Amino acid sequence: APDALPASLSSLPPDFVWGTATASYQIEGSVTAGGRTPSIWDTYSHTPGRVHDGDHGDVADDHFLRYREDVALMKDLGLQAYRFSIAWPRITPHVTADSLGPVSEEGLDFYSRLLDELLAAGITPAATLYHWDLPQALEDAGGWPARATAERFAEYAGLVAARLGDRIDSFITLNEPWCSAYLGYGSGVHAPGRTDHADALAAVHHLNLAHGLATTAIRAERPDAQVGVTLNLAWVRPADADSPADVAAAHRIDGLQNRVFLDPMLDGTYPQDILDATSSVTDWSFVHDGDLAAIHQPLDFVGVNYYSPTVVRAYDGVGLREEADGHGDGAVSAWPACEDIEFPAQPGPYTDMGWSIDARGMSELLLRMHREHPGLDLYVTENGSAFPDHVQPDGSVQDDDRISYLRDHIEAVAHAVREGAPVRGYYVWSFLDNFEWARGYTKRFGIVRVNYETQERTPKASAHWYAGLIGEHTAKD
Numbered sequence: 001a002p003d004a005l006p007a008s009l010s011s012l013p014p015d016f017v018w019g020t021a022t023a024s025y026q027i028e029g030s031v032t033a034g035g036r037t038p039s040i041w042d043t044y045s046h047t048p049g050r051v052h053d054g055d056h057g058d059v060a061d062d063h064f065l066r067y068r069e070d071v072a073l074m075k076d077l078g079l080q081a082y083r084f085s086i087a088w089p090r091i092t093p094h095v096t097a098d099s100l101g102p103v104s105e106e107g108l109d110f111y112s113r114l115l116d117e118l119l120a121a122g123i124t125p126a127a128t129l130y131h132w133d134l135p136q137a138l139e140d141a142g143g144w145p146a147r148a149t150a151e152r153f154a155e156y157a158g159l160v161a162a163r164l165g166d167r168i169d170s171f172i173t174l175n176e177p178w179c180s181a182y183l184g185y186g187s188g189v190h191a192p193g194r195t196d197h198a199d200a201l202a203a204v205h206h207l208n209l210a211h212g213l214a215t216t217a218i219r220a221e222r223p224d225a226q227v228g229v230t231l232n233l234a235w236v237r238p239a240d241a242d243s244p245a246d247v248a249a250a251h252r253i254d255g256l257q258n259r260v261f262l263d264p265m266l267d268g269t270y271p272q273d274i275l276d277a278t279s280s281v282t283d284w285s286f287v288h289d290g291d292l293a294a295i296h297q298p299l300d301f302v303g304v305n306y307y308s309p310t311v312v313r314a315y316d317g318v319g320l321r322e323e324a325d326g327h328g329d330g331a332v333s334a335w336p337a338c339e340d341i342e343f344p345a346q347p348g349p350y351t352d353m354g355w356s357i358d359a360r361g362m363s364e365l366l367l368r369m370h371r372e373h374p375g376l377d378l379y380v381t382e383n384g385s386a387f388p389d390h391v392q393p394d395g396s397v398q399d400d401d402r403i404s405y406l407r408d409h410i411e412a413v414a415h416a417v418r419e420g421a422p423v424r425g426y427y428v429w430s431f432l433d434n435f436e437w438a439r440g441y442t443k444r445f446g447i448v449r450v451n452y453e454t455q456e457r458t459p460k461a462s463a464h465w466y467a468g469l470i471g472e473h474t475a476k477d
């Protein structure tokens with residue numbers, strides 16, 4: 001078995017927060033309850049050929065009906081915090097491009113009961129307002145490439161803060177806008193499955209705008225709440241650090257994945273090199289006067305999601321262009337203006353997603369944020385791994401590979417903290433096995449196993465290990 005606990009936990013402050021994370025469409029099911037209308041993921045997953053095995057979130061983990069049992073299990077394990085997301089189509093099921101429409105009291109009530117349950121269990125909630133389940137009606141009106149989506153999102157965010165904010169101290173506006181924009185509108189391997197690089201870049205801007213406008217709307221209702229955003233930042237390296245072409249390629253991917261979100265949100269600018277590099281794709285005329293000021297709101301924290309490193313190489317046009325970053329499974333690349341860049345295969349070990357495991361990226365990203373944005377609080381809002389389950393004859397689930405992954409990455413967080421990065425907490429992705437988007441139910445990220453026939457929950461060895469780590473760290477206080 002892997003070593004018990006990281007030796008270096010003591011460098012983490014006593015009030016460091018240990019939690020787990022989930023997202024609405026991946027776990028809730030009950031997709032028509034309380035008048036909920038379809039999201040882009042309902043539509044996408046019910047379109048033949050889009051999701052592995054035709055899987056969809058109609059039932060998922062049945063969390064909508066089993067949330068009490070799930071919170072009780074979190075409490076048993078000693079988890080201190082829970083990052084979940086609110087399904088927009090439950091809250092305003094009749095939103096249009098022009099107006100939010102009527103509020104669903106039944107939709108609000110589900111999250112109200114969930115929050116009460118969490119608080120009664122002593123678990124701190126962190127609410128993500130958008131984890132990819134865009135109301136289908138807004139997609140039909142243009143989706144994220146359209147400005148109205150950002151405007152309606154801000155109104156929805158203000159509404160949630162007004163109606164549920166008395167029990168939410170920590171808001172996350174968006175989860176991984178990179179995925180929404182480039183996988184949703186570029187490669188099309190995520191909902192809504194569109195493949196147009198100009199649309200993907202318009203989506204980038206309107207997601208940034210949505211974040212800024214929502215931050216202002218939340219603060220108007222809850223001036224004391226902590227407001228942040230979750231980004232899947234890439235730890236990008238050139239395949240050959242001595243090759244100027246590889247270094248330039250790495251800089252462009254860094255711009256398209258990291259700086260195109262960080263710069264407007266934290267500095268109020270778009271990176272000029274990215275505006276230039278994408279000028280043949282779009283003229284960026286969707287950026288209106290005042291937008292950058294609206295996006296550039298003071299933030300209480302940035303959430304970093306990290307899974308795997310990114311290595312890039314300049315592509316000379318000879319041979320097949322390698323796309324081992326896993327974003328090229330569609331016919332179209334996720335990356336605008338990157339036909340001259342490839343993603344060479346990386347060394348193992350790999351997770352069940354085929355993602356290369358390298359915990360150094362975790363420290364590097366946190367330390368980069370600390371260097372470039374000193375004083376800005378950081379959370380690891382997702383980190384974890386998919387591995388096949390090994391269910392034992394006695395029903396217990398052994399997942400030593402996941403324990404090793406978590407241990408190494410938590411050690412990397414502790415290392416970054418020792419070097420000065422202000423990391424305040426860490427959320428394992430995920431609490432439960434769940435609907436892993438285009439990969440359906442085949443990929444299991446949970447520290448708790450879900451039997452999809454019976455909906456039975458079984459904490460894996462990693463859940464017990466994580467519970468032990470939390471206990472150990474708390475006992476040191």
Ligand code: PNW
Pocket residue numbers: 023026175176179232305326327382429436437445
């Ligand atoms: C994140 N990629 O998704 C999400 O926030 C979770 O909902 C998801 O379950 C988890 O990571 C594991 O996949 C990603 O292709 C999906 O780079 C795809 C990518 C990155 C993150």
